[in-house]
Every structure is written in C-alpha cells, then in structure tokens.
Amino acid sequence: MAAPAPDPRPRRDEDGWVLGVDSGGSGLRIAVARVAGGRVAAPARVVRAAPVRTGPRGIDADHLMRTLVPAARSLLGPAGAGEGGNAAAGGGPAGGLVSAAVGAAGMAGLGEELRAELPGALEEALGVRRLALAADAVTAYAGALGVRPGVVVAAGTGAIALGTDLRSGWRRADGWGHLLGDCGSGAWIGRAGLEAALRAHDGRAGGSPALLERLRERFGAPGSLPAALYPRSDRPAVLASFAPDVAWCADLDPVAAAIMERAARHLLEAAAAARPPGPECAVAFTGGLLRLGPALLVPLGALFQEFLPDAVPVAAGGDPLDGALRIAATLSSGGPALPDDPLLLRVVAG
Numbered sequence: 001m002a003a004p005a006p007d008p009r010p011r012r013d014e015d016g017w018v019l020g021v022d023s024g025g026s027g028l029r030i031a032v033a034r035v036a037g038g039r040v041a042a043p044a045r046v047v048r049a050a051p052v053r054t055g056p057r058g059i060d061a062d063h064l065m066r067t068l069v070p071a072a073r074s075l076l077g078p079a080g081a082g083e084g085g086n087a088a089a090g091g092g093p094a095g096g097l098v099s100a101a102v103g104a105a106g107m108a109g110l111g112e113e114l115r116a117e118l119p120g121a122l123e124e125a126l127g128v129r130r131l132a133l134a135a136d137a138v139t140a141y142a143g144a145l146g147v148r149p150g151v152v153v154a155a156g157t158g159a160i161a162l163g164t165d166l167r168s169g170w171r172r173a174d175g176w177g178h179l180l181g182d183c184g185s186g187a188w189i190g191r192a193g194l195e196a197a198l199r200a201h202d203g204r205a206g207g208s209p210a211l212l213e214r215l216r217e218r219f220g221a222p223g224s225l226p227a228a229l230y231p232r233s234d235r236p237a238v239l240a241s242f243a244p245d246v247a248w249c250a251d252l253d254p255v256a257a258a259i260m261e262r263a264a265r266h267l268l269e270a271a272a273a274a275r276p277p278g279p280e281c282a283v284a285f286t287g288g289l290l291r292l293g294p295a296l297l298v299p300l301g302a303l304f305q306e307f308l309p310d311a312v313p314v315a316a317g318g319d320p321l322d323g324a325l326r327i328a329a330t331l332s333s334g335g336p337a338l339p340d341d342p343l344l345l346r347v348v349a350g
Helices: 061-080 112-126 136-145 186-202 209-219 222-229 235-240 243-249 254-274 288-292 294-307 320-331
Strands: 016-024 027-036 045-049 097-104 130-135 150-155 159-164 170-174 282-286 345-349
Touching: 016 061, 016 136, 016 320, 027 061, 027 320, 045 061, 061 097, 061 112, 097 112, 097 136, 097 320, 112 130, 130 136, 130 320, 136 150, 136 159, 136 282, 136 320, 150 254, 150 288, 159 254, 170 254, 186 209, 186 222, 186 235, 186 243, 186 254, 186 288, 209 222, 209 243, 209 254, 222 235, 243 254, 243 288, 243 294, 254 294, 288 294
Parallel strands: 016 097, 097 130, 150 282
Antiparallel strands: 016 027, 027 045, 130 345, 150 159, 159 170
16 A cells, blocks of 8 residues: 655644634624643734625735734734734744634635635735634634544524534534524524413413513514514524523523523434444533523433433533644644645645
C-alpha cells in the first residue's frame, strides 16, 4: 500500500494572537486571545457590535469588515504594545495575528459573499493568512465540546443539532428556520404559546387563559397581533420573546407545561438524529434557550435516556465565541481538528 501523501498545509506551532468572530441575529462579537501550543492561553478581549446586514448575496462581507477591522485593531493594539506585536502584520510569534475563525449564523446558506471576499480582505487588512469560515453551529460545537466526538444542540431563537465522530464528517438535524423547522426553539415555543393563547381567546379546545393574559400584557389586544407580527422581518425574534412567558406559566398551567415538554422532546429528537455511531457519545446543550430554566431543563433531563440511550450528557464548556477562538487556535498548529465541510467549515490558508 502506498504511503499517504503528506499534508500540504503548513504545520505551525506559533505563539501569538488569534481572532474569533461570532456573528448572529442578536449581534456581532469580536475577540482576540493569546495562544500557546495551539491552545487559548489567556482570557479573550471582546468587543460587541450591532448585527451584520444581509444583502442580495447573503451576509454582507463589506459591512462585516467595516466593523471587524477597527475592532480587531483596537483589541490588538494594546495587546501587542510592548511585545513587538504589530496589529496589521499578523502571523508571527512576537504577538501578531496567527490565525482567525469567523462563525456566522446562516454561513451554510447565506455565506457565499463571506467565502468569496473575507479571506483576501482579512489578509490585506490584518495579515491573516490562516482563516476558518464556519457556520455558527460549528462554533457552538467547538465551544461546547472542543475537539472530541459527540453531539451539540444549539438552541436559541432557532435550534440545530450537529454531531460528528471526527472521521466521517458532520451529521446535522434541523436548523431549517422558523417556518420549516427549528422545532423546540425559542421561536417554536413562543409560537406554540401564542397559539394556545389565541385558542383561549376564541374559546377553542387546547387554549390557555394564563397565556392569553400574558399575550395581552406583552402585545396588547389579541386581535391586533397578526397585523403587528406578520409584516415584521424579525418574526422569529418576536415569537421567541414570548418563550419566557410560556416557561413562567409552566409551573401552574398544564398547557404551558405541555408545550415545554414537547420542546424538550423536539430538541432530544434532533440530538438523536445527529448522534454519530458509537457508545458513550457526549451530548451537550448550549444557547440562550437554556436560560428558561427548570421549565425546559427538567423535561430535558427526564427524557434524555428515552431518546439517547448510552449517551452521556455533559455541560457545555463554552459558547460559540469560545468555539471560534478554539478553532482559530487549532489553525495555529496545523488544524482544523474538526471535519472540513464546504458549507459548514472551510479553512483557507494563504
């Protein structure tokens, strides 16, 4: 048998700074962190900004760069001061940027412009010569589990499960948006709660007077809700804003409690579908939806073994921004250690 061809990617084990980016519907987060031996070795410095626009070609690369470059330079300037670092030079152990990872919601379907323009733009502006472009589900995975086999369910306004055994690529379940999927997400819970409220308003079976009261407090007259909701471009976020009300009512209202249990079942179904083969698979849940507390966490725990026998629930080690920094750190020593994928995780080496 012929020996495997050598990996053409440069092997680097440089100490310096890495750049991590987490771009989503709630905003843009930019961080730099010190790396040593391919690992993040110091707390990150973080800047937050408004969400990146989406245009005809998807996520607007120019809008992202106009925010990202000044923020990265502001973070790297004091970081490199006194160490011989150059915020725009990049790629050196003295303190410049060794590598970067950009995680973005919608990267798989709306990342054409980012994949085309960001590598050259970041190399020119910041000296970045090794760049990972990742879907936010991948950075959520890296933040929660790092580089090991398992499944991560990222649940916030939307919901997606991603799994891998590190050898045979990624397994994805859901993440299809609030109209076609995202089952168990904040938008799903909010919509189910509002439907139950409107059923009570109409006098139909399955209604919840408690949720109807919460609808009135949050949105006003029930009859005005469709006209206020349907024209909005941020419908998923508006629907998700009602999820805490459903969770709040779940203690005393059986309809709200049933919605929360169904949400837990949907999330566990996605995790089971994305689970790679093999025993003792690690499963982590991450995302803002977990802040709903016991109303969601209790049924998740109670139903876990029903959907994921022999799997091992683990606490998420970090969030998607942590994951972007971890991916960038692996690039400094020749990564990626997570599976390449044309849409989910693409590495560009200058």
